Amino acid sequence: MNIEIKKMNKNHLEEIKENLETEFDDFWNYNILKEELSSDSSKYIVAISKNEVIGFAGIKFALDQVDIMNIVTRKNYRNKGVGTLLLRELISICKEFKANSIFLEVSEDNEPAIKLYKKLGFENVGIRKNYYKDKNGIVMRYIAEDK
Numbered sequence: 001m002n003i004e005i006k007k008m009n010k011n012h013l014e015e016i017k018e019n020l021e022t023e024f025d026d027f028w029n030y031n032i033l034k035e036e037l038s039s040d041s042s043k044y045i046v047a048i049s050k051n052e053v054i055g056f057a058g059i060k061f062a063l064d065q066v067d068i069m070n071i072v073t074r075k076n077y078r079n080k081g082v083g084t085l086l087l088r089e090l091i092s093i094c095k096e097f098k099a100n101s102i103f104l105e106v107s108e109d110n111e112p113a114i115k116l117y118k119k120l121g122f123e124n125v126g127i128r129k130n131y132y133k134d135k136n137g138i139v140m141r142y143i144a145e146d147k
């Protein structure tokens, strides 16, 4: 599969607007994403295959720390390496901007996401009790300067 990673713009978001809830999971809100795309402290990327958006991901900068805000692959493209490409690109953007640590939070039952983060070097650093309704959130960190 030929996959291109690009900077995400508003046209990409408009393209997937109608499919956000059904194909990219229901917790990505169009209005929040739209705001994030125009924020100076955020950076968003898309994965494109055959002119179609098949995934996107974004980070937010706060001083020398970065938080991963979103990472999602279109449902019928999952487990084919798209998430790995997106996360690798986010890590390299963070290094480019000399961020020391990258943080994220993931629900304890989200096995695909936890495996993806561990595969690329993220480590558990804490638990947030009941962060996702009745599920705990795992806080994970990637230390950029070591790697």
Ligand SMILES: CC(C)(COP(=O)(O)OP(=O)(O)OC[C@H]1O[C@@H](n2cnc3c(N)ncnc32)[C@H](O)[C@@H]1OP(=O)(O)O)[C@@H](O)C(=O)NCCC(=O)NCCS
Residues within 6 Å of the ligand: 025, 071, 072, 073, 074, 077, 078, 079, 080, 081, 082, 083, 084, 085, 105, 106, 107, 110, 111, 112, 113, 115, 116, 119
């Ligand atoms: C998490 C997510 C982005 C991973 O994207 P993806 O494109 O499927 O990721 P990849 O194909 O690169 O797979 C990465 C690793 O995840 C693991 N993985 C992927 N799908 C999996 C599944 N269904 N079950 C178990 N592990 C899985 C594998 O370990 C895989 O690495 P490997 O193939 O080298 O073994 C995707 O599942 C998704 O969009 N989930 C919904 C949104 C979400 O939960 N985002 C994270 C919020 S914190």
